[in-house]
Amino acid sequence: MAMRIRDSSPKPERLRLGGIILRFESVSSTNDVAKRLARRGAPEGTVILAKTQKHGRGRRGKGWCSPMGGLWFSIVLRPEVTKSSVSLLPLAAGVSIARTIRRLFHLEAMLKWPNDVTICGRKVAGVLAETSTDANDCHMIIGFGVNVNNSVGSMAAELEDKATSILDEMKSNVNVDWLMREILNDFASIYAKMLTGDSATVITGWKRLSDMLKQPILVQEGERSFRAVALDLDFDGALIIQAQDRTIRRLLSGDVSVRRVKYGAAAS
Helix, strand or coil, rough: CCCCCCCCCCCHHCCCCCEEEEEEEEECCHHHHHHHHCCCCCCCCEEEEEECCCCECCHCEECCHHHHHHHEEEEEECCCCCCHHCCHHHHHHHHHHHHHHHHHHCEEEEECCCCCCCCCCCCEEEEEEEEECCCCCEEEEEEEEEEECCHHHHHCHHHHEECHHHHHCCCCCCCHHHCCCHHHHHHHHHHHHHHHCHHHHHHHHHHHHCCCCCCCEEEEECCCEEEEEEEEEECHHHHHHEEECCCCCEEECCCEEEECCCCCCCCC
């Protein structure tokens, strides 16, 4: 069911993302705290920020290592836009992270579908979006996780060749609060356009920052995996692929995971 846009221009107060910031030393998950507060009526733009998360998580229930030094925060949104635009909000968050990292640190941050941010193929940030809709309320929680001053060397050994941090790339510490504000400001600019019905900004921004399209990928769908080529990003953020049997499919972010593969590489 679509959520109606009330008028053609966003209300200025709706764009005050981060007007309320609640800070914690440690939480189970900033998304969990944000969800509880949203159900109690927390206004749009409320941010939950924690120095560590005990049970941080990513897409499909995967754990997310959240030690001291990283940027872990969630924001409450109450978007009055179409359902297809709501599905683009997590991608918009990824675009904002990548653009901010590029602008501030001149690092080649790239996007991996649907909303991972990588540097030289290693994950530096991710986004987790959770939506709740009932008769009286509709809200979305978007969780941002960025490896900032937490060196990958301090994480689990299996992450060493899969992840990176801004510290590892820059060899210097970063003010985490400043980085959060810069990401929020960028995200607010995209969100303002989406509230007017402009979803093309997200699609265009994502395509500019991703090197996945027209490339071979491995799709993991439950227990099954198969080769395909990523063709395009659809209007609602679905990934359009062509399987090896030449059939065209739409992949939804909640159902599958994908990764780039080299031509001729094994599909294990």
